Amino acid sequence: MNEHANPATLSAQADELEERMMHELGERIATKSVLFRMADGKVEMENGAALKAANPDKYFLMGADSRLPKMPKKPTLIDFFNNRFASLNHLLQSATHALKGGHSEKVVLACLLHDIGVAGFIRCDHGYWGAQMIEPYVDEEVSWAVRAHQALRFFPDPSVGYEYPEMYIKYFGADYKPEPYIVAEYERAKKHKYYMTSRMICVNDIYSFDPNAKVDLNDFVDIIGRNFKQPEEGLGFDNSPSAHMWRTLMWPTRFL
Numbered sequence: 001m002n003e004h005a006n007p008a009t010l011s012a013q014a015d016e017l018e019e020r021m022m023h024e025l026g027e028r029i030a031t032k033s034v035l036f037r038m039a040d041g042k043v044e045m046e047n048g049a050a051l052k053a054a055n056p057d058k059y060f061l062m063g064a065d066s067r068l069p070k071m072p073k074k075p076t077l078i079d080f081f082n083n084r085f086a087s088l089n090h091l092l093q094s095a096t097h098a099l100k101g102g103h104s105e106k107v108v109l110a111c112l113l114h115d116i117g118v119a120g121f122i123r124c125d126h127g128y129w130g131a132q133m134i135e136p137y138v139d140e141e142v143s144w145a146v147r148a149h150q151a152l153r154f155f156p157d158p159s160v161g162y163e164y165p166e167m168y169i170k171y172f173g174a175d176y177k178p179e180p181y182i183v184a185e186y187e188r189a190k191k192h193k194y195y196m197t198s199r200m201i202c203v204n205d206i207y208s209f210d211p212n213a214k215v216d217l218n219d220f221v222d223i224i225g226r227n228f229k230q231p232e233e234g235l236g237f238d239n240s241p242s243a244h245m246w247r248t249l250m251w252p253t254r255f256l
């Protein structure tokens with residue numbers, strides 16, 4: 001390395017290179033949404049006109065991003081598991097735990113899907129996002145449980161041996177207190193007819209991952225088949241209230 005090089009210049013060059021590599025997908029330009037940049041602490045968006053002026057012979061990407069695993073024309077839930085969820089281990093371990101515990105298929109499915117918000121979309125309010133994504137395709141009991149686990153995770157229920165997770169003390173500090181909207185959600189959920197279904201997500205929400213545990217998505221294909229109404233047109237193309245969310249997950253770098 002040139003010892004006289006200015007670190008600021010080097011970093012600007014690295015940014016520029018990253019920017020170039022990020023964008024060039026053959027003849028198409030992939031763009032990052034504002035939300036992706038906020039994760040780097042910047043409230044910024046790409047200027048379409050400037051990007052186009054710098055790449056006059058290229059069009060913006062309006063479909064599949066070739067850097068990501070290819071999705072079929074009519075994607076199923078399993079396709080999203082295999083190609084868009086960053087980690088399956090936690091979901092599969094939780095669902096396996098519920099299955100071995102003799103729980104109903106609804107509870108097992110709820111455990112299998114409870115964190116798809118985190119695995120494929122966004123961490124903040126993941127229970128709400130996940131529930132919204134699956135709502136048109138599962139029994140109300142399942143989506144309700146996924147939504148409410150967002151709040152119930154933070155409150156013990158000694159009647160089923162559920163304590164506040166040790167892990168949360170490590171992650172968030174001993175003095176962390178859930179925000180008022182989470183407390184209010186918990187208070188409402190406690191009185192709901194599906195409370196125990198959501199509570200069972202918490203009970204089976206395995207945080208002590210066993211790297212040697214044998215888990216397999218194939219163990220759940222039948223339960224998914226019986227309890228998840230896979231749309232014939234493919235997830236994203238069935239005009240359901242959450243179809244756009246599945247499309248966004250499929251094509252996260254579309255210009256519009």
Ligand SMILES: [Fe+2]
Binds near residue numbers: 114115126149150
């Ligand atoms: Fe969760």
Ligand SMILES: [Fe+2]
Binds near residue numbers: 090114206
């Ligand atoms: Fe979880």
